[in-house]
Amino acid sequence: MNLNIDEILSYLTNTVMEYGPKLIGAIIVWIIGTIVIKKLIKVFGNTLDKRDTDASLKPFLKSIVSILLTVLLTISVLSMLGVAMTSFIAILGAAGLAIGLALSGTLQNFAGGVMLLLFKPFKVGDFIEAQGYKGTVKEIQIFNTILTDLDNKTIIIPNGGLSTNSMVNYSTEPIRRVDISVGIAYGESVEKSREVLIKLSQSDKRVLSDPSPFIGVTEMADSSVNLTFRIWVKAEDYWGVYFDMNENVYDAFNQSGIQIPFPQMDVHLHK
Numbered sequence: 001m002n003l004n005i006d007e008i009l010s011y012l013t014n015t016v017m018e019y020g021p022k023l024i025g026a027i028i029v030w031i032i033g034t035i036v037i038k039k040l041i042k043v044f045g046n047t048l049d050k051r052d053t054d055a056s057l058k059p060f061l062k063s064i065v066s067i068l069l070t071v072l073l074t075i076s077v078l079s080m081l082g083v084a085m086t087s088f089i090a091i092l093g094a095a096g097l098a099i100g101l102a103l104s105g106t107l108q109n110f111a112g113g114v115m116l117l118l119f120k121p122f123k124v125g126d127f128i129e130a131q132g133y134k135g136t137v138k139e140i141q142i143f144n145t146i147l148t149d150l151d152n153k154t155i156i157i158p159n160g161g162l163s164t165n166s167m168v169n170y171s172t173e174p175i176r177r178v179d180i181s182v183g184i185a186y187g188e189s190v191e192k193s194r195e196v197l198i199k200l201s202q203s204d205k206r207v208l209s210d211p212s213p214f215i216g217v218t219e220m221a222d223s224s225v226n227l228t229f230r231i232w233v234k235a236e237d238y239w240g241v242y243f244d245m246n247e248n249v250y251d252a253f254n255q256s257g258i259q260i261p262f263p264q265m266d267v268h269l270h271k
Contacts, residue, residue, distance in 0.1 A: 023081065029076065040069065108160035121169060127169075143158065144156050144157060178241050185258075190225065193253070198213060208232045215229050216228055223261050
């Protein structure tokens, strides 16, 4: 096949004349758009800082806004180059649907992370119970929430289930109630036991006087009369008071001569 140099040069010249200005314009728009997006993201970040937005939420929001603006800029540049956007958007939608079906679980966790960051049912440092686990929130990520339990083990919980199921946040309220069950032997004075428990609560500075302590008989069991001892403390003092008070109750009852029974069984042998 013989090549006509004049025809080739003419074709290249016409192509450059037709698409050159579009390409140059698209490049200029892309460069300017990228600079504008960076400035807008910076302004958006400053606005979040002024509104005291949660630290874990700011990077996520800035990333989402940056991605959306970049997608819009890309579509505008492709449109300037003469790309049929209806076909491009259709292909993009089909690809998004396929990816969404393949990553349904991951997207559910992503959506759960968005909900947790927006509505903030808990924050870093809170002690929560969810999905059968208890622990202190160490980090809230987009897909997972990381807890540290009382044994210093790391627990990773997917955000999908965490955002849609029940959860207990022990750190929301400033004070918590400590419930201690105490058993005394039949024949022991309930009033004397109550006096001992009241003195214990008054001797511990961590125990709050308002709400006042409560002592009541909850059950007359097989081998003991069971009392419920309820006191209120600051949330951060809960576990210290719980363990200390159990030990103090045992020592105080022994010193006061109040018998703490244990289950016994009498066995009778018949010939």
